[in-house]
Amino acid sequence: MTTATGGQFDRRLMPPMILGAVLNPISSSIIAVALVPISLAFGASAWATTWLVSSLYLATSVGQPLVGRLVDTFGPRRLYLIGTTMAGIAGVIGALAPDLGVLVVARVILGFGTCAGYPAAMYLIRSEAKRTGQDSPGGILTALAVSSQTIAVIGPTLGGLLIGVGGWRTTFAINVPLAIACIILGAIRLPHTPTTGGFQVLRKLDYAGILLFTSTLVTLLLFLMGIRPANAYLLAIAVAAGTGFAFRELRCADPFIDIRVLGGNRPLLFTFARNFLGYTVSYGFIYGFTQWLEDGRGLSASVAGIVLIPMFAVAILVSSLTGRRKEIRVKLLVGLATQIVACALLLFLGGSSAIWMLLVVALVVGVPQALNSLANQNAVYYQADPARLGASSGLLRTFTYLGAIVASATSGAFYGQRASTQGLHELAIFLLVVAALFFALTLIDRSLQAATAARNIQK
Secondary structure, three states, rough: OOOOOOOOOOOHHHHHHHHHHHHHHHHHHHHHHHHHHHHHHHHHOHHHHHHHHHHHHHHHHHHHHHHHHHHHHHHHHHHHHHHHHHOOOHHHHHHHOOOHHHHHHHHHHHHHHOOOOHHHHHHHHHHHHHOOOOOOOOHHHHHHHEEEEEEEHHHHHHHHHHHHHOOOOOHHHHHHHHHHHHHHHHHOOOOOOOOOOOOOOHHHOOOHHHHHHHHHHHHHHHHHEEEEEEHHHHHHHHHHHHHHHHHHHHHOOOOOOOHHHHHOOOHHHHHHHHHHHHHHHHHHHHHHHHHHHHHHHOOOHHHHHHHHHHHHHHHHHHHHOOOOOOHHHHHHHHHHHHHHHHHHHOOOOOOOOOHHHHHHHHHHHHHHHHHHHHHHHHHHHHHHHHHHHHHHHHHHHHHHHHHHHHHHHHHHHOOOOOOOHHHHHHHHHHHHHHHHHHHHHHOOOHHHHHHHHHHHOOO
């Protein structure tokens, strides 16, 4: 492909960028309405099906910073094509899976396969800004946010429709045509870029750091999924592995995650923390609320997906209306206020709640889903070192999925065998506490004003 010349962003890059970026959020959320049907098909508990959620997020938590770094080294095209091919293979395995274990394997492959889309898109945005000399990506970033962040909300609705047509296996099979479209568009439109460092980078990867990071996440997840004194050893292992990881990364010449860069960039660290807290609440809704609609409220997967349509519609509308606005801190505070209201509304739901009440909850949740993701994405763009934007973008997604891991683990812990109303109320109290921490962190972070000023200067 030959990139466009002149002073305008090459619009031919937009279709593969957007389609590649949405593979992960759609795959992440589409499973929400399929958990109960899968549980019934294989005779598994709500706790066991949580692994379908957590396995994908474990893969993406490790894969995002790794693939982001490889994108910075090898360019976006190679990683994009490899990743989307893996996503298609995962779709085939999931659609034909004979048991829950094989489904978990498919979700792991899918998690790794969908890691490349977002870092590749951010790499292309920065390279186009450098080529054109116009560092004003507001509209492009808004389109990316609408498609990759807020469109995650359409996953449960799409999943409900697919299940109504062909059963839960269609929620895996849908990845096949999406992956084929990505491969075709990526091969035709993504540019060939020179390799920085060559394949020596693969030999120098911090495999010890990757192993310690993975061990920390797995043991922490196991502890969160069964919090009780007998499992305290898991928390101890997680703390030990995390300490070892930090020790290793601080002394490694070429670390997996450069903790020294994070330590020297407090605004970026605050943004990652906000992203983690915000998505803990968001995915708590996507999985916890959706499972309760089917199990606790007794709705079918298709009807549960329809109930969630207001969340999708509001998220897209709010993103479209506010994407170009510069007030990062204001977006976060408004998003937080509505997020707290949404958590409180869950406490008033029960097994006989009217449909209109469920629609109101979905409507309110759509606002923070849009505002929080937009604000944090824009903050990273202006806070990160331009030379490491791919890695920083991947790390932002890692914190997104760390939040999702906590959300899925706590949902499984609160629900146990089934998604009961009592479990929903306990989950709501937990989400309220997390939202309050998010609010406090936003209030004390004065660096957000500097990020907003940077947007003004760039414009």
